[in-house]
Amino acid sequence: MSHTVVAEIQKLIEEIQRLGTKNADGLWVVKFGVIVRDDRCADIFEGLVGTLRAAKKRGVVEYAGEMLLQGMSDQVDIVLKKLTVE
Structure with missing residues (x-):
């Protein structure tokens, strides 16, 4: 796993x-709409959805569905399953 991906997931x-x-x-839970509209997150993450997908693949977060889209997915819960990236 690349260092950049690990660093992005840790920031997430x-x-x-x-x-x-x-x-x-x-467990920590946040709505997708909250995180996607946050100014600080907008500054940190170039590809928030990609970071979320990488984190989900590694079991760090859990959410319903495969792809999250702003607007349509705003009420989807993102559940933090792990506090570190392995």
Whole structure:
């Protein structure tokens, strides 16, 4: 796994914790619409959807569906499953 991808996913983990709340299971959760519209995230991530897909593939986050689209996917929960990238 490239260092750049690891660094991007680690930043994503930090931003989910900053913007999200803990659910009943103690996991961090944030709506896709919240993270995609956040100014700080817009500055950090060139390809937020790509970073989310890479994180999902590695089991770091979980969300419904394959592709998230602004507007249509705004209410989709992104659940943080791991606090580090392996």
